[in-house]
Each structure stands twice: as structure tokens, then as C-alpha cells.
Amino acid sequence: MGGEGRPGTRLGLLFVLLLAAPAVQPSQGFLRSAGPRRNSLKIVGSIIFPVKVYVKLDHNSPRILCVTNHLRNSELIDPIFRWNGPGGYLSSENSSVQISPTGTLILRHFKSHLSGVYNCSLHYKLTATQPDKKLLLKYVIYAYSDPQYYYELTVRYHAAPCNSFHNISFEKALIQILNKLVAELSCEVILIKSECHHVKMQRGGLQNELFFTFSVTCLDREEDNRLCQQRACDASHRLNQAKYLIERFFKQEVEVRKKTAEPLPEIYYIEGTLQMVWIDRCYPGYGMNALRHPGCPECCVICSPGSYNPSNGIHCLHCDKSLKYGATKC
Numbered sequence: 001m002g003g004e005g006r007p008g009t010r011l012g013l014l015f016v017l018l019l020a021a022p023a024v025q026p027s028q029g030f031l032r033s034a035g036p037r038r039n040s041l042k043i044v045g046s047i048i049f050p051v052k053v054y055v056k057l058d059h060n061s062p063r064i065l066c067v068t069n070h071l072r073n074s075e076l077i078d079p080i081f082r083w084n085g086p087g088g089y090l091s092s093e094n095s096s097v098q099i100s101p102t103g104t105l106i107l108r109h110f111k112s113h114l115s116g117v118y119n120c121s122l123h124y125k126l127t128a129t130q131p132d133k134k135l136l137l138k139y140v141i142y143a144y145s146d147p148q149y150y151y152e153l154t155v156r157y158h159a160a161p162c163n164s165f166h167n168i169s170f171e172k173a174l175i176q177i178l179n180k181l182v183a184e185l186s187c188e189v190i191l192i193k194s195e196c197h198h199v200k201m202q203r204g205g206l207q208n209e210l211f212f213t214f215s216v217t218c219l220d221r222e223e224d225n226r227l228c229q230q231r232a233c234d235a236s237h238r239l240n241q242a243k244y245l246i247e248r249f250f251k252q253e254v255e256v257r258k259k260t261a262e263p264l265p266e267i268y269y270i271e272g273t274l275q276m277v278w279i280d281r282c283y284p285g286y287g288m289n290a291l292r293h294p295g296c297p298e299c300c301v302i303c304s305p306g307s308y309n310p311s312n313g314i315h316c317l318h319c320d321k322s323l324k325y326g327a328t329k330c
Helices: 007-020 165-185 235-259
Strands: 042-045 051-056 063-068 077-085 097-099 105-107 116-125 133-145 150-158 187-200 206-218 275-279 300-302
Touching: 042 051, 042 133, 063 116, 063 133, 150 235, 165 187, 165 206, 165 235, 187 235, 206 235, 235 275
Parallel strands: 042 063, 051 133
Antiparallel strands: 063 105, 077 116, 097 105, 116 133, 133 300, 150 206, 150 275, 187 206
């Protein structure tokens, strides 16, 4: 086993593996449209229960109709539509609100504070001689976002003595190498925790080990970039590519070490200790709940009154004191 005077031996294997790793090639696919697409989804109301509507943050809502499915195909005489939201009466004079002459509501560039209960009152006649009929339709409109997912990577290395500066140098080199591996995917590796421990081996003595925990995340790519193809833009696809490259890197480190006649370096990867776990997270004030939101089961939906999420977890927690949507405190 090498001594502390051989830092080049400790780091040399890592750099050899990095140089041998091929560059990532862009995924094959079609170019994604850069312009906003018109949302043709239409939502109708119900006189039996409130209709849940999910609107992605900073996007336009679907078309929300002020009719039931039964009335949608009926002829209505002298219809009058009136929309009310969390802040009161809705008017097209508001730049974030668009209401058509037939009562269809579109909420533009939806924000968290627009979440809540919306009512539409409809006055109409089915024939000119009949008295007016009135319906009150209720919608609950929720802001949502996609989960902010990442991989948590844990790995262990045989180490120099825990107070050795060589461990610190190695840590910096490892972070640099892992980031270079995934750079072309617009991903990054961040050190969460690094600890050195004395480990009692089975039927053996004590040895020093470094316990690393990293996060692997992928940054958003601009969809109007001509080089950004449909699958290449997708963060989850790039994240899985990053996982493949990192796993291959550690596998190659073991293979190269087994083929060399050189003595083991002082700091080296302990085979079989690499673990990569997929983790979802939501913004504070948002959470995932497939039972409560079956229409958006994998979405981070804004927390309803009576719940809150103070951190980047994936659940809205119960809180009787919370009276607003998107609460981050109880």
C-alpha cells in the first residue's frame, strides 16, 4: 500500500479513467418546437361536485367552460356568465384573465396566488318563453410544477489517515472529475457530505474510509436552442445518462485496478459501495399526493389550506392553522 508521499499514484488512476471516457453524443430525435403551443384542452363543470383543474406555473390554463357537459351541446338563449375567483369578480380587463363572450375562462401565466376556488354563475333560457334558469358551477384550480428530481450518490473509498491533507486533495479531484464526466449533459455533481471513519474489518484490523454523499442534478436547457433535441432537452433522460456514465466510471476504476500489477494506491474506491438513488423533491409550499390529486399524481401540487410544506420534501403536512394555498409555515 502506498504512503502519503505518493499523491500522484493516488490520483493517477482517476485521471486515466477520465481521459478514456468517450464524450457524450447528442441524442437522436426531432427538434422541439420553440414557440408556445395552443392548449386545446377544455374543462366542463359539474352541478354535483367541484371540478379540479391543474395549471402549470407560468403557463396558461386550459379552457374552463361555464357549462355542464349536458348543456355544452344545448342551445342557450340570452346566456349571462359571471366568474368569481379567490380575489372576487373576474374581468378580462385584468391582463392575467381572459373570458370569451361564451363564458370560457383562460388564466394566463398562472401564479401560485391564483390558486383557489372559482365559481361561475350561468343564467340562461332553453326557450324564449321559459323563465330564466340559473346554475352555479364550482372549480378548484391548483398551481403545480414538475418535481425537481435528482440522484443521491453514495460511495466509499479506502483512505489515508483521517487527519491527512491527501484526503482533502483527493476529494477536490474526485468532484472535478465527476463534474467533467457529466458536463456535456448540462448536469452537475455537488458534494453533500464527506466523512472519514475508522472501520473494523471482518476478521481484520481497522482501516480508514472516506464516506461520500453527492447529489447529481441536471440543469434546464433552453428549448429554443437548435441543438436541443426532444430527448436531449428532457432532464430525466439526461439524468439517467449521467447515472450511466458515473456507474461506468467506477466500474472501470475497478477493472483497471485488477489489470495492473502496481500495488494498491493509498486512496481507492471500495468495490460494491456505489449506490445511486432517485429522489423527487417539490418546492416549499407544494407536494405530491396521488390520492388527493388523481388527475395529477406525479405533479408537485400547491398545498391546500389545512396543510403546508416547509422544505423541499414531497409531502404537504397537516396543519389546522394554515388558511392559504401554498403555505410554507404552520
